[in-house]
Amino acid sequence: MTSLNGAAEAVVVALAANGNADAIDELVRRKQSGVRGLLRTLSRDHALADDLAQHVFVEMWKSLPRLASAGAFGAWLRRITVNVWLQHARKNDSTLQRLTDPLDDASLPMIEPPAPGRSIDLADALAQLPIPARLCIVLAYQEGLSHADIAALTGMPLGTIKSHISRGSARLRALLHDYRSEP
Amino acid sequence: MTEHDDELARLFERIESPALDHDFAARVSRRLRRKRAWTKARAIAGALALAVVAMMALLLVPLDSFYPVRSALEFMTSYAGMVVCAVFAIGGALWIKLAGT
Numbered sequence: 001m002t003s004l005n006g007a008a009e010a011v012v013v014a015l016a017a018n019g020n021a022d023a024i025d026e027l028v029r030r031k032q033s034g035v036r037g038l039l040r041t042l043s044r045d046h047a048l049a050d051d052l053a054q055h056v057f058v059e060m061w062k063s064l065p066r067l068a069s070a071g072a073f074g075a076w077l078r079r080i081t082v083n084v085w086l087q088h089a090r091k092n093d094s095t096l097q098r099l100t101d102p103l104d105d106a107s108l109p110m111i112e113p114p115a116p117g118r119s120i121d122l123a124d125a126l127a128q129l130p131i132p133a134r135l136c137i138v139l140a141y142q143e144g145l146s147h148a149d150i151a152a153l154t155g156m157p158l159g160t161i162k163s164h165i166s167r168g169s170a171r172l173r174a175l176l177h178d179y180r181s182e183p
Numbered sequence: 184m185t186e187h188d189d190e191l192a193r194l195f196e197r198i199e200s201p202a203l204d205h206d207f208a209a210r211v212s213r214r215l216r217r218k219r220a221w222t223k224a225r226a227i228a229g230a231l232a233l234a235v236v237a238m239m240a241l242l243l244v245p246l247d248s249f250y251p252v253r254s255a256l257e258f259m260t261s262y263a264g265m266v267v268c269a270v271f272a273i274g275g276a277l278w279i280k281l282a283g284t
Binding site: 021025028029033036037040041053054057058061141169173176 | 188190191192194195197198200201202203204207208210211212214215216218219
């Protein structure tokens, strides 16, 4: 615990941007839950999500002196989080180069149905979506961002985002309906 | 949330955010402390390396190599050098003034 415990976020961000180690620790404490939560939903792997979250906070520390406005900190940190996850995703998926590539049916993966009798939960269903669609849906539903906010964050055209969310939601609904746990 | 599907929205609402994990915060803090120390060490090593290179240059490079610099400095501090500087300064000021009109 530090004396910054109850300080306004803008103050903590300004101190952290000036290299104050206690302020950076305080930001990590305040933001870790959101960052880890977003990465857990995107990656479905808690250990991996926590590793990536550490990387997010290292990137935050490196880039904070260049942050233009303390008020934009939340959106800025979310952008770092998404970029760190995309970098990781690109390492494992050579076909994922640019998010702005148009969506076609070929980009939808072949879905392997769960074993007979096994149900599927939201995390399982999300993992079946292509990465751009998964990202758009998680940002819209979990983070509560509008389509315009997602466009600003990811650089994808608005039409592509709408398409990802519409088709991804339909795919999620179908998966959850087909493998629902209820008898 | 007219842009969203209500059923999916309810499912996402059920996702629980991870609780505050002090171990995680401590791990990040340690990692940042190491990175800070490493950055500081690199800056100090860089400054030391520059100082060593400068000292080596002074000790090993023959003094004759510094002759043009030394003679230029001697000229600039002589009366003739000061006159030349003054003439250039006045000429430069006039040129800027004339070019601006």
